[in-house]
Amino acid sequence: MSKIKKNLWRHVLQLGVIAVIAGFILKVFFGGEPANVEAYCPFGGLQSLVTYLNSNTLACSMSIVQIMMGVTLAIGVILFSKLFCGYLCPLGTVTEWMAVLRKKMKININITTGSVVDKILRAIKYILLFWIFYMTISSSELFCKNFDPYYAIATGFKGELTAWMAVISIACLFLGNLFINMFWCKYICPLGALSNVFKFTLTFLGLLILSLILGYFGLPMQWYWLLGASCVIGYIFEIVYHESKVFPLLRITRDDEKCTHCGLCSKKCPQQIDVANLKVVKDIDCTLCGECMGACNKNALQINRKPAFRWLPAILVVVLFFVGLWMGTHWELPTIDERWGDPAKLEHLESFEREGMRTVKCFGSSKAFAARMKNVPGVYGVTTYVNRFAVVVYYDPNETSKEKVENAMFTPVKRKLNTPPAGVEQLKIITLGVEKLFDQMDVTFLGNIIREKEGFYGIQTEYDCPVKVKLFMDINKPIDKKELRSIIETREFEMPVHGGGVKKIECDYELVNISNQVDTIGRQEFLEMMFPATKSRFQIALKKYGEDAATAVYEMPYPGLDKPLVQRQVPYLGSFLSTQDGVMEFATALNGDTPVIRITYVKEVLDDDKIWEILQTPKWEIHYTNGTTKEIDATLTFKTPGKTVE
Numbered sequence: 001m002s003k004i005k006k007n008l009w010r011h012v013l014q015l016g017v018i019a020v021i022a023g024f025i026l027k028v029f030f031g032g033e034p035a036n037v038e039a040y041c042p043f044g045g046l047q048s049l050v051t052y053l054n055s056n057t058l059a060c061s062m063s064i065v066q067i068m069m070g071v072t073l074a075i076g077v078i079l080f081s082k083l084f085c086g087y088l089c090p091l092g093t094v095t096e097w098m099a100v101l102r103k104k105m106k107i108n109i110n111i112t113t114g115s116v117v118d119k120i121l122r123a124i125k126y127i128l129l130f131w132i133f134y135m136t137i138s139s140s141e142l143f144c145k146n147f148d149p150y151y152a153i154a155t156g157f158k159g160e161l162t163a164w165m166a167v168i169s170i171a172c173l174f175l176g177n178l179f180i181n182m183f184w185c186k187y188i189c190p191l192g193a194l195s196n197v198f199k200f201t202l203t204f205l206g207l208l209i210l211s212l213i214l215g216y217f218g219l220p221m222q223w224y225w226l227l228g229a230s231c232v233i234g235y236i237f238e239i240v241y242h243e244s245k246v247f248p249l250l251r252i253t254r255d256d257e258k259c260t261h262c263g264l265c266s267k268k269c270p271q272q273i274d275v276a277n278l279k280v281v282k283d284i285d286c287t288l289c290g291e292c293m294g295a296c297n298k299n300a301l302q303i304n305r306k307p308a309f310r311w312l313p314a315i316l317v318v319v320l321f322f323v324g325l326w327m328g329t330h331w332e333l334p335t336i337d338e339r340w341g342d343p344a345k346l347e348h349l350e351s352f353e354r355e356g357m358r359t360v361k362c363f364g365s366s367k368a369f370a371a372r373m374k375n376v377p378g379v380y381g382v383t384t385y386v387n388r389f390a391v392v393v394y395y396d397p398n399e400t401s402k403e404k405v406e407n408a409m410f411t412p413v414k415r416k417l418n419t420p421p422a423g424v425e426q427l428k429i430i431t432l433g434v435e436k437l438f439d440q441m442d443v444t445f446l447g448n449i450i451r452e453k454e455g456f457y458g459i460q461t462e463y464d465c466p467v468k469v470k471l472f473m474d475i476n477k478p479i480d481k482k483e484l485r486s487i488i489e490t491r492e493f494e495m496p497v498h499g500g501g502v503k504k505i506e507c508d509y510e511l512v513n514i515s516n517q518v519d520t521i522g523r524q525e526f527l528e529m530m531f532p533a534t535k536s537r538f539q540i541a542l543k544k545y546g547e548d549a550a551t552a553v554y555e556m557p558y559p560g561l562d563k564p565l566v567q568r569q570v571p572y573l574g575s576f577l578s579t580q581d582g583v584m585e586f587a588t589a590l591n592g593d594t595p596v597i598r599i600t601y602v603k604e605v606l607d608d609d610k611i612w613e614i615l616q617t618p619k620w621e622i623h624y625t626n627g628t629t630k631e632i633d634a635t636l637t638f639k640t641p642g643k644t645v646e
Contacts, residue, residue: 006294009314010086014093021090024154037154038066040321042084043144043191045070047136054223057140057363058335063387065328072324077198080316081248085185085195086287087317090150091173095184096270098177109179113272113285119239122186125193126231132190133227140363144190149173182271186285196284197234201247204230243282250288250303250312252281258300265292265301275301288313332385336366339381339394340374349380349394352402354409357389358441376400376408389439403465406438410463413443416530416562417451417458419593420474420523427457427526428473431515433466434488436508444564445505449490453483458530466512472526479518485511528590531562534570535587538578545602551584554599554611556642561588561595569635573597576620576634582606583614597642612641 024037038044045066052058052067076083085092111118135143145151147165149172157163169188176183185192197204207229211221252275254265265275271285275292290313293301303309339346360369366384373379373393378400383392395405420427437446443461450456450471458472473479488511494502521529560566574586582605587598599611606614615638622630 042073081288086289
């Protein structure tokens with residue numbers, strides 16, 4: 001405890017971060033959704049910033065907050081030291097704890113700083129740094145999430161990761177540090193490599209200025225050359241000099257007159273820096289953690305020879321964090337920002353912003369939205385902000401109007417919420433006007449709220465201002481305006497998620513009006529209208545066997561086929577069946593109340609038993625529209641055999 005008190009505020013910050021991560025893990029353990037563990041990740045923020053500067057796109061799930069955290073980290077390293085590494089990084093904290101365990105287990109493997117092995121191993125983190133940035137910039141997706149041990153552990157292995165990569169990283173973190181002191185920080189951590197590049201500030205700025213000069217004279221330096229040069233020069237400087245010359249501005253200094261040369265400072269340094277024999281610590285591995293100062297009983301070690309600076313690093317960590325947070329809440333960067341068409345028209349475009357676009361939630365869905373808008377006459381650009389589900393659309397007012405563009409953006413939805421009882425012959429249809437229900441995901445959310453209420457069977461939306469919502473109700477259920485308002489204006493509900501558990505969803509829909517007109521619809525007509533029927537004919541089989549081939553229809557009941565989660569798998573089933581010899585057609589339909597799968601087949605090739613055998617195949621070969629094929633695990637399981645009906 002006395003050791004902790006000597007460097008109290010550092011340990012408070014470290015333990016605070018670990019406690020937060022433990023909370024993330026417990027949340028997942030008890031069935032909750034994985035938290036946004038990269039919410040304040042400076043490394044991801046720097047990757048996103050470079051991606052944005054290169055391609056005007058923002059990596060998915062990243063926001064201006066993370067970018068500002070990355071910027072403050074870079075400023076902190078340049079001006080002060082690697083404070084994030086020494087005070088906040090959970091992997092650095094675990095690395096130090098493993099060093100304590102290593103000593104207790106008397107594992108004495110040691111790699112001397114400056115040795116050949118040390119120099120070779122230090123190259124690994126620069127290789128990883130280049131690889132991570134290259135993959136992230138190329139794809140606009142945070143590649144480091146594939147194997148980041150912090151991300152894997154904090155999400156309970158439920159995040160967007162590659163399991164085998166994450167397992168190797170975790171093994172390096174725990175086993176590597178168990179056998180070799182500070183193995184992760186010295187040899188593996190790509191953020192450590194980037195921080196060292198920032199420590200060589202003048203060289204890094206020189207490379208940036210050189211790239212700008214070359215660009216000015218028509219010889220632009222590609223980003224990967226600048227990235228590669230930074231990594232190579234950073235590595236060479238690290239193994240040759242092993243110290244930063246000018247920056248950072250804060251250093252550990254030793255007063256030779258006060259020093260008793262006991263060597264405690266060197267022994268306590270997590271990085272094994274020989275502080276006792278240095279007047280000024282310029283070592284590239286120094287994080288200004290203060291453990292050496294805490295070990296000195298003679299006050300011989302200070303920051304820049306000033307006793308008042310003893311707790312300055314811890315204070316700076318907190319200040320930089322809140323500065324980054326403040327900047328992140330006051331600025332905004334788009335996920336994509338694209339224009340197309342005649343450049344002369346771009347100067348005269350008008351724009352409008354539409355919030356609540358929940359389906360525009362990442363780089364991929366942003367690009368899909370842009371591709372869709374390119375087909376809308378008069379639209380010449382889009383900007384998306386995925387962190388607040390907002391889009392800005394740019395259009396030519398001489399060719400179209402805001403209302404026409406919004407109509408093109410709107411996706412009508414119809415969805416069965418509950419199956420009417422068999423004895424019900426007719427349903428009642430009422431029409432509502434609802435604001436802030438523009439996105440199809442909002443209709444899904446509202447549908448989940450309504451389905452829990454008795455007497456409601458379906459929902460359908462049409463474009464209007466406000467959005468027109470049709471509710472299909474029990475014919476005998478009274479129209480209670482107060483109840484309808486209470487349902488529509490529900491502010492929060494719990495939605496079941498895949499794999500168990502629930503997710504809290506916040507809503508802000510507003511009921512504007514209720515039409516006096518009431519319509520009716522027959523039960524069977526309602527069921528058929530709501531069922532998402534599909535039908536695909538397979539040209540390969542048609543060409544092989546001809547239109548006149550003797551065929552039959554195999555029909556198999558599949559309860560729940562109309563559920564959205566199941567519907568997403570239907571195209572994969574169709575693609576798989578298209579590869580099977582003798583299958584001519586695939587369809588989904590409604591037989592009375594029962595959803596069914598229908599497979600039209602050539603009689604001389606297939607029969608009921610052979611079709612059932614095909615449906616039990618554990619692997620499906622899928623053909624994609626771009627011409628590629630891929631083998632995947634079967635996404636649907638079939639428990640009840642069907643039979644030939646025609």
